[in-house]
Amino acid sequence: MKFLVFVKQIPDPDIPPAQFRIDTEKNTVAPPQGSSPAVSTYDELAVEAALRLRDDVGGEVTVVSLNNNPVMNVIKKPLAMGSDNLILLQDDAFEGGDAMTTARVLAAAAKKVEFDLILCGRQAGDWDNGQVGSYVAEMLGVPIVINSGKLEVNGDKIRVERTTKDGRDIIESPFPTIITAGDEIGVARYPKLRDIMAAGRKQPEVWNAQDLGLDPSKVGDAGALTKVNRLYLEEKSSQVEMIEADTPAEAGEQLAMKLRDLKVI
Amino acid sequence: MASGVLIFGEFADGAIAGVTGELLGVGRKLADSLGEELTAAFIGDGIAQDASGAFPMGADKVYVVDDPSLRLYQSESYADVAEKVLKQVDPNIVVMGTSTMGRDLAPKLACRLETGLAMDCLELSAVPETKGLIANRPVFGGKAMAEVDCGSVRPSMATVRLKSQEALDPDSSRSGEVVKVDAGLDPSIAKSIIVDSVQVEVEGVRLEDARIVIGGGRGIGSIENWGKLEELAGIMSGAVGSTRGACDEGYCELDTQLGITSKTVAPELYMAVGISGASQHMSGVAFSKFIIAINKDAEAPIFRHSLYGVVGRWEDILPAFQAKVQELVSE
Ligand SMILES: Cc1cc2nc3c(=O)[nH]c(=O)nc-3n(C[C@H](O)[C@H](O)[C@H](O)COP(=O)(O)OP(=O)(O)OC[C@H]3O[C@@H](n4cnc5c(N)ncnc54)[C@H](O)[C@@H]3O)c2cc1C
Ligand SMILES: Nc1ncnc2c1ncn2[C@@H]1O[C@H](COP(=O)(O)O)[C@@H](O)[C@H]1O
Numbered sequence: 001m002k003f004l005v006f007v008k009q010i011p012d013p014d015i016p017p018a019q020f021r022i023d024t025e026k027n028t029v030a031p032p033q034g035s036s037p038a039v040s041t042y043d044e045l046a047v048e049a050a051l052r053l054r055d056d057v058g059g060e061v062t063v064v065s066l067n068n069n070p071v072m073n074v075i076k077k078p079l080a081m082g083s084d085n086l087i088l089l090q091d092d093a094f095e096g097g098d099a100m101t102t103a104r105v106l107a108a109a110a111k112k113v114e115f116d117l118i119l120c121g122r123q124a125g126d127w128d129n130g131q132v133g134s135y136v137a138e139m140l141g142v143p144i145v146i147n148s149g150k151l152e153v154n155g156d157k158i159r160v161e162r163t164t165k166d167g168r169d170i171i172e173s174p175f176p177t178i179i180t181a182g183d184e185i186g187v188a189r190y191p192k193l194r195d196i197m198a199a200g201r202k203q204p205e206v207w208n209a210q211d212l213g214l215d216p217s218k219v220g221d222a223g224a225l226t227k228v229n230r231l232y233l234e235e236k237s238s239q240v241e242m243i244e245a246d247t248p249a250e251a252g253e254q255l256a257m258k259l260r261d262l263k264v265i
Numbered sequence: 266m267a268s269g270v271l272i273f274g275e276f277a278d279g280a281i282a283g284v285t286g287e288l289l290g291v292g293r294k295l296a297d298s299l300g301e302e303l304t305a306a307f308i309g310d311g312i313a314q315d316a317s318g319a320f321p322m323g324a325d326k327v328y329v330v331d332d333p334s335l336r337l338y339q340s341e342s343y344a345d346v347a348e349k350v351l352k353q354v355d356p357n358i359v360v361m362g363t364s365t366m367g368r369d370l371a372p373k374l375a376c377r378l379e380t381g382l383a384m385d386c387l388e389l390s391a392v393p394e395t396k397g398l399i400a401n402r403p404v405f406g407g408k409a410m411a412e413v414d415c416g417s418v419r420p421s422m423a424t425v426r427l428k429s430q431e432a433l434d435p436d437s438s439r440s441g442e443v444v445k446v447d448a449g450l451d452p453s454i455a456k457s458i459i460v461d462s463v464q465v466e467v468e469g470v471r472l473e474d475a476r477i478v479i480g481g482g483r484g485i486g487s488i489e490n491w492g493k494l495e496e497l498a499g500i501m502s503g504a505v506g507s508t509r510g511a512c513d514e515g516y517c518e519l520d521t522q523l524g525i526t527s528k529t530v531a532p533e534l535y536m537a538v539g540i541s542g543a544s545q546h547m548s549g550v551a552f553s554k555f556i557i558a559i560n561k562d563a564e565a566p567i568f569r570h571s572l573y574g575v576v577g578r579w580e581d582i583l584p585a586f587q588a589k590v591q592e593l594v595s596e
Contacts, residue, residue: 134372143456252586
């Protein structure tokens with residue numbers, strides 16, 4: 001089977017709140033010194049899910065990423081984890097896009113290669129949109145199952161387990177289809193040093209707007225439908241009252257009394 | 266010409282779900298600032314009777330697609346009927362909840378209409394001159410906020426975070442017209458199908474409905490200790506929620522996880538025990554009325570979100586807390 005995985009590079013999602021700064025000119029994050037970007041958390045789970053399926057039923061995992069300035073050892077991590085190919089989508093015309101324009105480019109790339117299953121993250125850890133997978137599904141006219149957990153190939157369908165608010169659903173979707181990966185996928189594998197070295201030597205394929213037959217007015221800034229007016233930090237009013245007592249037990253009792261004062265208990 | 270605001274309401278267990286009230290609350294505000302109508306649409310099976318319950322909550326008009334084939338949410342079928350309703354209503358703004366339905370349906374519709382969509386927003390405002398939509402939403406795992414202009418195509422679309430919006434006080438004198446729309450579905454369009462749905466019975470209070478939520482984190486330390494939180498929740502008539510940290514350690518079930526990619530709760534009291542207070546977790550509890558925290562690290566970010574805090578090991582603090590609570594509730 002042919003698996004495509006959409007992978008996005010994002011600023012390190014674990015920058016501590018105290019060090020989190022914003023570039024208000026560009027409306028982006030200004031990462032602290034020495035911080036390295038990362039593969040978006042759920043995209044790593046999507047890669048993991050694809051690798052498990054490939055190891056189960058055989059086939060090929062191709063990673064696709066749209067990024068004009070990738071950090072090579074970051075964007076090659078899915079290769080080091082065990083993916084077979086990497087395709088980078090790069091063009092000046094892709095700059096300044098939104099979820100819709102990103103999806104247009106990714107959908108065009110998916111059309112150019114064959115696939116049975118596309119996997120992507122439920123939402124990218126930078127803008128937390130959760131849109132691109134659904135947009136690509138609509139553009140390609142294929143079904144989608146979002147926020148998936150355990151996956152299993154079941155004949156001509158993929159079987160998906162998904163946690164619901166009070167239990168779980170089993171969903172089946174016929175190939176070709178799109179799955180977005182949620183927490184329930186579990187934990188992504190760590191690449192071995194040897195595989196990191198091998199991935200370093202692999203050359204990605206690079207496609208631009210023309211290779212994909214894309215109209216430049218439909219991608220990037222020119223094609224974007226939405227615009228971020230302002231990125232800002234919220235003031236946290238730190239009005240916490242610390243309960244000081246001679247012993248921890250007394251502190252516990254005082255905390256309970258506070259709840260009585262608040263009429264919570 | 267496009268006009269008005271359309272919300273997609275939801276039913277749960279045969280009654281109008283809480284999210285609908287929130288959507289009508291924010292929808293009313295948007296419609297009033299445009300000086301236009303607010304329409305509520307419902308899709309489901311056996312809901313026509315109860316859909317008029319949206320009028321007291323703020324709707325001017327109600328659309329219903331009631332069909333046995335729509336009993337469970339099905340991606341393609343719901344998208345088709347929602348698109349049909351949308352074209353008939355022809356609104357300037359469409360709002361849904363960031364629910365299981367909204368997460369799937371909203372982007373599908375936005376793509377079909379090639380229009381701007383902002384997901385999981387906390388605040389929405391309409392621009393009277395352009396009939397456009399401005400959305401404020403948490404980004405970067407809740408560490409920052411973005412103000413997004415949803416663009417010039419109508420309708421503009423947004424989903425709002427569950428429990429983030431205020432419902433209106435019901436006004437039983439309000440009424441209006443109910444329009445029934447025929448589903449007219451071709452069953453063969455349904456592709457991704459729910460083949461099995463397992464309901465897990467919860468003991469005690471449901472997490473989403475609980476007035477008091479005890480949140481446990483990695484600091485709880487073991488499955489056995491987790492039982493102590495459940496005991497405390499029992500005494501307080503509350504429920505136990507968890508963090509990614511606690512779930513990763515296997516102390517609790519994933520369906521108790523709270524946060525940006527899991528459940529949102531808005532209880533009167535959220536009591537965080539052994540939780541560091543990562544932005545991704547706080548996103549799921551930020552609408553709690555009061556937050557209190559016990560953490561052994563005085564620098565833990567959780568204290569920045571709390572009204573009261575105690576620095577120390579929970580093992581030393583909780584027993585006396587629990588005894589006092591027991592005494593107070595049995596008075
Ligand atoms: C894309 C993305 C999405 C995420 N989504 C979510 C989400 O939806 N929900 C979520 O919860 N997380 C989410 N996370 C993870 C989140 O960033 C944090 O890692 C997680 O919330 C940490 O859990 P924790 O506070 O239990 O653990 P830790 O951060 O390890 O904190 C444990 C705390 O316990 C304290 N402690 C230890 N022992 C004791 C003791 N004996 N007594 C008192 N205190 C003690 C410590 O001082 C510490 O502060 C997400 C992360 C990413 C990157
Ligand atoms: N620039 C990109 N390159 C590759 N995949 C992407 C890109 N942007 C988004 N995606 C994929 O789409 C998913 C959802 O993204 P989003 O809608 O932006 O939250 C991500 O988790 C990725 O799998």
